[in-house]
Amino acid sequence: MVFLSLIREAAREGAERAIEAIKLGTAGSVVGKGKGGDYSLQGDVASEEAIINYLRQHMGNLRVISEEAGELSYGESPAYTFIIDPIDGSRNYKRGLPFFAISIGVVEGETLDDLVAGVVYAPLLNMEFTAVRGQGAWLNGKPIRVTSQDDLANALVFVGATPKAVFLPQVYALMLTLRGSVVRSLGSASLELSFVASGGVDAYIDQWGTMRVIDVAAAILIAREAGAWVKVRGSLNERGAVSLKEKLAVIAASTEKLGKQLEAVYREALNMDFTEMFYAS
Template sequence: MSREILDVVRQASKVAAEAAIKALEEGVGAREEGRGSGGDISLRGDILAERSAIEYLEKRIGDFSVVSEEIGEKTYGKGGGYRFIIDPIDGSRNYKRGTPFFAVSVAAAEGETLEDVIAGAVYAPLLGMEFYALAGGGAFLNGRRLRVPPGGDTGAVEGKVVAISSTPKAFFLPYVFALNLSLRGAVVRMLGSASLEVSMVASGGVDAYIDAWGTMRVVDVAAATLVAREAGAYVVLGGRLGTPPRISLDERLYILVASSKILAEHVAAIYEESLGHPIEELFRAFGVEG
């Protein structure tokens, strides 16, 4: 069933993306329609993409549960079986403005935590990029096997491309950290789609990605974290509800993904110097609510 479940999440992401693009083409995708279960403003494109993915899963799987940004946590059929973690449009601000840097993220898990994710797909339709991974089966981009280059890394951030999440919920914190990275020669990027940025560590598009403001949700990175791990990236991940993080919309995360352990350690050290606490003590230190 493992190969089949990978096909399921890949196809679900594509069906959702088709709905999102169609909504844009019809001029309704960016229309705001209240707030989803995740607490953010819902766009018409979000709702239609999520609905399309779930309808596909109902036809293909039947009995399953979902944790998704718009509808929240819900059981379909008799429940049980796989738990699907869906972000119908990761990068909604980009999507709304017609910027192509957004993706559909769909993951499947066999348990209650992010370590139980067994298959994931991150599909960016306007970029023509499909990242996907199977636990123990590797990570891929458009059919090409991904592997983070081994060894030879001094860990210094000078010249490294470091992607940072930025959200109004985090106030000024990302910018303080970004300034300190820049002063050490890093090239800082804030691209607006966590699933894509984490996946791009696997492909070499960026050297590291960090979100440690207490606002990240599991739907954003469930698929991408598997992609990164299967490509050999170094992943630091923890949750407010526990480590490994729980698959729940109530969970909030910190995440640091890097091309090597030593680079991750250097980025983490600059974070601690910038904000006055280690990444692992984020929630004790200030625990920003998402």
């Protein structure tokens, strides 16, 4: 629980700086490009600096994987890696929408299977999702659990959106095959996965292979600790070393049965005739 207290406070430090930028009207100002390749907003940079500074003050040795700063090591042979997204949902943040979060995951080892603690904090929603490996998951300090939904036709599903035009036919095809379900998208993968954990929705899917480790590391642990069935496919392999460069595809569901149905629907979408699908009724 020591790590949980540490990253909770670090997330709040980052949130404070992000909200300051909103009040000053500088939140959406572009100040360069981060190591992850995306344009960096003033709010992203301010939040990240606050988080890393806080962690360095309280940890002698640590490794950081973060959106803006990239991969950094402090001290000798750090045993723990802190995977940070200072603002997940930057487009929402820039436009003043509340669907963004500060995400911090702690890895003791090299893979996502080695996650030991995580926090996803949405300050404008007043929602703090947390988890510790083997101990469970919480929302604002109260235990959370996934739903028991195992029928895709009755499920509420978050579908991860992608800005890459090359994937738009697949996204549309997936939407068509999910017509029996209620489909939503928030634009923040960490929040969407966390809502699966809390039972707010039944499943989440993003199979485009463009997701970064920093986006979902903490939320994957939160979902698993809340009882979700989670399948991660990486650009290296499922047990590949976590890095800023690795891209992921994720399915999370309240039950394995529901997750398998969602997988099948995705495969069906891939087999659709994209030249005809825009005329489907």
